[in-house]
Amino acid sequence: MQLLKDYTGSVYGGLGHLLYAYSQAKGLVISKKLEQVQNLERFDYSIWRELLTDIQQQIHVPALGLDIADYVQPKHLGIIAYIALSCTTLGEALHRYHDLHRLVYDGSSLQVNMQDDYLMIGWGDIPFHLTTQVTNEIAIALMIKFLYLFMEFDSIYVYEIHFTHPAPPNIALYEQYFHCKVRFSQPVAQIVLPIQELAKPFRQGDQTLHHLLMQQAQALLDKLPNSTTLDHRLQQAILTGLQKNLYQIEPISRQLGMSIRQLQRHLQQQDTTYQNRVQEVRHLLAEQYLKDPHLSLLEIALLLSYSEQSAFQRAFKHWTGRTPQQWRKQQHTSP
Structure with missing residues (x-):
């Protein structure tokens, strides 16, 4: 019963390739568990969390999830990135990301809400005890990278980033990375964007x-x-x-x-x-x-x-x- 209770879905196999590429670039030991997921189309979220923990134990860098996300390529996100290449605006890309998010991670629905002049995109279904700061960091950083892969880096204005875990000692590192205010100990891990950003056009088509x-x-x-x-x-x-x-x-x-x-x-x-x-x-x-x-x-x-x-x-x-x-x-x- 405990296994069923703690099962929170699966992640796309390309994310295993991302961790492999990161580990190689950093000269880390490739664990047997990481080797085993290289040929899988999908694998359990619990294994994803364990792989991140294994890497965290080998390399002590602040904001590990952000560091890993810097190595992401479209192939690591799969067909969702391929589809996004045909979008013309940020709003259209976010709409497709919302529709297809379960291809990257199928255990939690992507929640989109509007409040005043802001759009909130967050993940609220995963029990807190099954997440870590690193899993939240990489989820948000990958979505930001998903957008930056197809738009000019400075053309997206993010208003705030929210994390559910307590603030680490180096908050400034997060704010430099996301170019916005970053809040911790929040009810939901989410990205907050001004609604007007949705009309932003992509750079020239791929x-x-x-x-x-x-x-x-x-x-x-x-x-x-x-x-x-x-x-x-x-x-x-x-x-x-x-x-x-x-x-x-x-x-x-x-x-x-x-x-x-x-x-x-x-x-x-x-x-x-x-x-x-x-x-x-x-x-x-x-x-x-x-x-x-x-x-x-x-x-x-x-x-x-x-x-x-x-x-x-x-x-x-x-x-x-x-x-x-x-x-x-x-x-x-x-x-």
């Missing part, structure tokens, strides 16, 4: 992602030999729309500078519908994503804007007559 999207668009167009320039633009709009969960006909037609009726009429002339076109894109992308062994079915489902993995699995079986697992296995065994 060229790697842009190239990938263009490849995907071309692959789709190759399967539509009679496509027009409008179809080309439609494919691209659906591709990026799926990653932003904004693929419905209203925002897509607006992006194309058309009314919904005009877009529907164009598709009717091709004996298809908007929903069919979305499913075509999803099908082709699904097969492309399934070829990547590093993407889990849940990650693929979210990339395709399915709220549940089961919905993606049903759709894929409808398209191909096989489950995603069966299709992937056949691809792996094919010569």
Whole structure:
């Protein structure tokens, strides 16, 4: 019963890779436990906490969680970082982070509240006795780094950072790191942002992602030999729309500078519908994503804007007559 009571979810395996990279950079001993999680897609939060404690016992640096977070790369956050690369504003990125946060850590919902002119983003579901200052530090620092990876460093104004544990002797170190007031012994670990920051635009789009999207668009167009320039633009709009969960006909037609009726009429002339076109894109992308062994079915489902993995699995079986697992296995065994 105690095990069930203390179970608080799992973390993304990429965070294990982050700790490995940090340990190597600092010349630390790589523990057997850290070695064991390197090939895991996910592992228990309790192991994550133990790994951080092991590192803390080896290296005595103030604000260890902040130090570790400095080594994070998009690959350590997984598909959530990949999706964020297609966002255009801070508000959009935070919205996607909220939706997909469970991919990084599924034991606690991300709580977002507004008070006066401020947005509070926090983690309140984890029992206090199961957290440490380091686990809270790295959770908040990773989210800040998540944003800084895609925006100019000085362009985000954070109002305050709150931690639940008592204040350490070096508060100034935290305030220098976050560039804002940092409070300790607070009810919730959270980030406080002025609401006006949500409209902040990202720097120029990531060229790697842009190239990938263009490849995907071309692959789709190759399967539509009679496509027009409008179809080309439609494919691209659906591709990026799926990653932003904004693929419905209203925002897509607006992006194309058309009314919904005009877009529907164009598709009717091709004996298809908007929903069919979305499913075509999803099908082709699904097969492309399934070829990547590093993407889990849940990650693929979210990339395709399915709220549940089961919905993606049903759709894929409808398209191909096989489950995603069966299709992937056949691809792996094919010569």
